[in-house]
Amino acid sequence: MLEVNEEEDEGPSEVNTTKTSHLVKVHKDKLTVTYNGKANHTQDVGAVQANKPFPKKVLIGYFEMRVIDAGTRGCMAIGLGNASFNVTRHPGWEPGSYGYHGDTGRKFCSPTRGEPYGAKYGAEDIVGCGINFRTREIFFTKNGKNLGVAFTEPGASYFPTIGLHSEGETVELNFGQKPFKFLLEDMLREEREKFQQTVSRIPLGLADVNELVRAYLWYEGHAESLKSFEAAASLPPISSSEAMEGSTEQSEDFLLARSAVRGLIMDGKLEEAIEVINDKFPDFLASNPRAESHLYCQQFIELLHTGSKSEAVAFARKVLSKYLEVQHAQNGQNGSSGMDGPASSQSQAETAEYVQGVVGLLAYPDPLSQSPLSHLLQSNYRKVVADVVNCAIHEHVGGEGSSALQRLTKQLLASHDTLRQLQGGRGEVLDLSDVISRS
Numbered sequence: 001m002l003e004v005n006e007e008e009d010e011g012p013s014e015v016n017t018t019k020t021s022h023l024v025k026v027h028k029d030k031l032t033v034t035y036n037g038k039a040n041h042t043q044d045v046g047a048v049q050a051n052k053p054f055p056k057k058v059l060i061g062y063f064e065m066r067v068i069d070a071g072t073r074g075c076m077a078i079g080l081g082n083a084s085f086n087v088t089r090h091p092g093w094e095p096g097s098y099g100y101h102g103d104t105g106r107k108f109c110s111p112t113r114g115e116p117y118g119a120k121y122g123a124e125d126i127v128g129c130g131i132n133f134r135t136r137e138i139f140f141t142k143n144g145k146n147l148g149v150a151f152t153e154p155g156a157s158y159f160p161t162i163g164l165h166s167e168g169e170t171v172e173l174n175f176g177q178k179p180f181k182f183l184l185e186d187m188l189r190e191e192r193e194k195f196q197q198t199v200s201r202i203p204l205g206l207a208d209v210n211e212l213v214r215a216y217l218w219y220e221g222h223a224e225s226l227k228s229f230e231a232a233a234s235l236p237p238i239s240s241s242e243a244m245e246g247s248t249e250q251s252e253d254f255l256l257a258r259s260a261v262r263g264l265i266m267d268g269k270l271e272e273a274i275e276v277i278n279d280k281f282p283d284f285l286a287s288n289p290r291a292e293s294h295l296y297c298q299q300f301i302e303l304l305h306t307g308s309k310s311e312a313v314a315f316a317r318k319v320l321s322k323y324l325e326v327q328h329a330q331n332g333q334n335g336s337s338g339m340d341g342p343a344s345s346q347s348q349a350e351t352a353e354y355v356q357g358v359v360g361l362l363a364y365p366d367p368l369s370q371s372p373l374s375h376l377l378q379s380n381y382r383k384v385v386a387d388v389v390n391c392a393i394h395e396h397v398g399g400e401g402s403s404a405l406q407r408l409t410k411q412l413l414a415s416h417d418t419l420r421q422l423q424g425g426r427g428e429v430l431d432l433s434d435v436i437s438r439s
Contacts, residue, residue, distance in 0.1 A: 012050030012063065012160050012175045021046035021087040024164060032172045035071060035164035045165045047087040050175060053158035054131065059191060059428035062130035062184050063160040064141075064174040067102070070122035071169035076102040078129050080138065080154070081161035090163035097161065098151050100127065100140040107140070107150045118147040126181040129160065133427035134191065141182040158426070212405045214238055218251075219403035221258030221390050254397070257281070258390055265386040268379075270299035277389075284396050291392035293323055293351045297358040298385045301376055304361060316359050323348075323355040 014030035023037035023046035037044050054061025065078045079091030079099030092099025092108025099108045102121040106114035121127050121142055128141035131154065138151040162171060174180065210233050217226040218238050230237060238251065257280040264273035274295055277284055285292040296319050303312035358376060361367040368377050375381060395401050402410075409432065416430040 010052060011055040011058070011061075012052045013177070014051050014175070015048045015173065016051040019087060020048045023088075024048060031174070031177075032068070032170065033162070033164065034069075035167065035169040037165075037167070039073070039075065039166050043088050045088055045090050045093075045163045047081075047085070047089065047091065047161060047163040049081060049085060049087070050160040050173075053083075054160075054426075056426050057429050059134060059188055060130050060132050060184065061158065062128060062180065062182070063176070064126055064128040064180050064182065065162055066126045066172045066174065067121065067123050067169075068172055069168050069170040070102070071164070071166035073166035074103045074120070074122045074169070075165035076121075076169055076171065077108075077163040077165075078102075078127050078140070079108075079161055080129060080131065080157040081159050082155065082157045083159065085159065085161060090165065091161040096155050096157050098138050098154060098157060099161075099163070100129065100147075100150065102127070109151055117150055118142060128180065128182050130182075130184075130187075131158070132191065133423060134195070136423065144181040144183065146182065146187070210235060212408070216403045216405040218255060219390075219394070219400075219406075220387075221255060221262045223255050223259035226255070253280075258393060261393075262386045262390060265295075265298065265389065266382050268302045268305065268382065270295060270302055273389075274299075277393075281393060281396065284393060288392045288396060289323070289351055290347065291389045293320075293355055294385045294388045296320060297355060297376075298382065300358060301361070301381075304367070304377065309362070313362065316362070320355050320359055323352050324359075 015026050015033065017026050017030060020026055023035060023044060025034045025036050026032075026048065027034070033046075033048055035046050037046055050063070065076075067076065070076070077090040077092060077099040079097060081091050081094065081097040085091070085097055086094050089097075090099055090101065090108070091097045092101065092110075092114065095110050097110070100106075100117060101108060101114065102125075104114065105116070105118050105120040107117035108114040118140060119142060126143055129138070130141070131138050136153050137149045138154055139149055140147045160173070160175065162173065164171065214226065214229060214233075214235060215238070217229060226238070229235075257276065260276050261273050261280075264270070264276065274285070277295075285295075300312055300315050300320060303309075303315060357373050361371055361373060361376065364370040368374050371377075391401055400407075413430055413432070420427045420429070
């Protein structure tokens with residue numbers, strides 16, 4: 001797995017003043033650059049690069065250059081280069097670099113004479129350079145217009161790079177600190193729509209979709225929603241063999257019990273939820289400390305919600321302290337828990353850490369606004385607890401730890417991440433919530 005450099009993921013923001021040609025002046029804003037040479041030779045180019053490459057997690061990396069003064073000949077270039085780029089050469093003249101040149105309108109890649117590409121550019125023009133990490137294509141723009149794909153399958157050339165080569169040339173770079181002339185957001189939206197259209201063309205029958213949705217609702221314990229969905233889709237009630245995946249529990253009773261538990265947790269009625277669990281699954285809590293701790297911690301949080309801080313303190317001492325005592329005992333034995341083994345020790349340590357964080361809410365006069373764990377006090381965190389308990393109940397009776405839809409979703413994310421790794425770990429990370437919101 002490739003590691004993501006957090007600094008690199010911030011992206012370019014200014015000119016790298018430690019790597020510039022002596023033939024250019026970088027102004028105080030670190031965005032404006034002027035050529036100071038005589039431009040007598042091909043090696044008299046004054047080039048600069050951005051301080052950082054494009055971020056790893058973007059779909060499209062893009063920057064622009066505004067030509068303030070085209071100088072005597074307008075020999076400017078915009079493009080991309082790698083970390084070892086020679087700053088006495090134009091982008092496109094050096095191996096591992098790509099450029100669009102203003103005096104000819106030609107595109108260059110490595111030491112060639114270039115190829116026809118776009119119009120020439122000069123004073124007051126705004127040109128841009130971008131790379132689409134999904135399609136592995138480099139493109140250029142002029143005054144807000146996309147000039148089309150210039151290069152495909154580029155190497156590791158992710159540093160914005162520009163070159164100047166005639167007296168008086170002055171340009172200003174824009175890495176996104178102000179709006180671009182080119183409507184990048186429109187291109188991003190189009191690219192994402194293309195991706196969604198590609199996915200939507202994958203054949204998937206209605207019957208398969210119905211089964212995925214029905215199995216998901218059953219797995220999550222949404223009894224009423226499942227009943228409504230089956231009626232709307234004209235489906236027979238889900239069978240025990242389909243739902244339980246080998247469990248000996250009766251499907252209807254199992255579903256209704258989990259549905260009741262979920263509903264009580266979502267309503268903040270933790271004591272009642274625990275009573276239902278002990279009634280329907282008598283040995284569950286004793287054998288599932290993680291689920292048990294989540295339930296009791298949520299009960300503690302509900303006491304904080306009602307303003308019963310003294311009751312919450314008493315509850316923590318009486319109920320939650322046992323999880324911390326186990327951890328203290330393990331620490332005294334150098335992390336060993338006897339016959340339980342290392343896996344059990346790790347699980348207990350994680351549970352103790354979780355409980356400790358929850359109890360730590362007491363240290364803040366206003367934990368909702370002051371605590372780094374304030375999200376635990378949000379009402380939507382009840383769903384997290386309900387999901388933990390529901391999953392543990394499934395595993396307790398010999399079922400799967402997730403629904404088929406959840407497993408497919410994980411596979412989709414893993415596949416997308418694998419594709420990113422094959423592209424050097426670059427490209428937009430798939431955010432399902434964002435995809436769903438755009439659908």
